[in-house]
Amino acid sequence: MTRSPSGSSLRWPTAPPRRGTLILIVIAALGLGAGIVLTRGSAPQPLLALAGALLAFGLPGMALSRAMFAGPGMGRAERIALVIGIQLSLIVVCGFLLHLLRPGISPASWGSLLADITLVACAIAWLRSRGPAAAQASRPRAVTRPGSSWKVAIARASTGQLLMLVAAGLVAALALVVARAGVAMQPQTPWTALSIEAAEGGRAATLRVANAEGHPETYHLVVTIDGEPLTTIDTPTLADGATWTQTIELPSAGAFLRQVDVSLWRAADPLELAAYRSVRLSSRGVPGP
Numbered sequence: 001m002t003r004s005p006s007g008s009s010l011r012w013p014t015a016p017p018r019r020g021t022l023i024l025i026v027i028a029a030l031g032l033g034a035g036i037v038l039t040r041g042s043a044p045q046p047l048l049a050l051a052g053a054l055l056a057f058g059l060p061g062m063a064l065s066r067a068m069f070a071g072p073g074m075g076r077a078e079r080i081a082l083v084i085g086i087q088l089s090l091i092v093v094c095g096f097l098l099h100l101l102r103p104g105i106s107p108a109s110w111g112s113l114l115a116d117i118t119l120v121a122c123a124i125a126w127l128r129s130r131g132p133a134a135a136q137a138s139r140p141r142a143v144t145r146p147g148s149s150w151k152v153a154i155a156r157a158s159t160g161q162l163l164m165l166v167a168a169g170l171v172a173a174l175a176l177v178v179a180r181a182g183v184a185m186q187p188q189t190p191w192t193a194l195s196i197e198a199a200e201g202g203r204a205a206t207l208r209v210a211n212a213e214g215h216p217e218t219y220h221l222v223v224t225i226d227g228e229p230l231t232t233i234d235t236p237t238l239a240d241g242a243t244w245t246q247t248i249e250l251p252s253a254g255a256f257l258r259q260v261d262v263s264l265w266r267a268a269d270p271l272e273l274a275a276y277r278s279v280r281l282s283s284r285g286v287p288g289p
Helices: 019-039 045-056 059-068 076-100 107-129 132-138 150-156 159-185
Strands: 191-199 204-212 219-225 228-234 243-249 257-266 277-284
Touching (some): 019 045, 019 107, 059 076, 076 107, 204 219, 228 243
Antiparallel strands (some): 191 204, 257 277
16 A cells, blocks of 8 residues: 555555455465464464364355355355355365375364365465456346246356356265265274073073174073073074074072073183173062973
8 A cells, every 4th residue: 555645545556456355365364374273283272273163164165165156146145055065065075085195184184275275266266356257247237036037047157157066066965975985984893782681471581692793703602590500502603794592491480589691702702701791681580380
């Protein structure tokens, strides 16, 4: 800015920057600052949280929306919806890419990637705002009647806007696919389920074993009643996801509380070690016939 000859006021040496350019400058400055903060682990925790929130909840989406639609032809509600859609898709895609790449997901890598995307998108938006397409978009247009079809709005859009709209849809679809694939690719902790329940009015007990170890497995079960051995069972080989069930008869006794304990070992587990799974059933005894 320069001072006027009279010295009473300040003025720009040329035409002042437009409002859209100032917004891009602010977005780029905030994105750069947030990226720098996240790459430095020594920053205070509140500052790290603020920088992460700026990159996670708005800056990249705002920059990309302005790069896609450089002109002022988009309404406020449409732009807000576009920013939210782009931002959510971008977070998922960036997280998946960082998971695949060598640096992995960390505040530094995540912040650097989103900050770079913000700066590049701001540069593209600024270049497009100075091009002929933006000048054409800034011209006054006929007001669309409320009853006009949405097809008319699409027909009036430029080729670049239509391509960007298709690209946004593809990014959203890719984000959904990546999210579902990421859930499927998460490592699953192997486990085996062992359960017992009373059967035949207390005269028997039903044992159930479910295999989710990720491979076929054979189990060895030891059943005791009131601390005394009752039976041992070697199950058949269960495929991953299969369930084995067997009902065992209990000896007759008076109507007092009884304890049935079941311990389970996998085929490769030494029996000298503690049981891999164990359950207990407490029930009233049933007199014999």
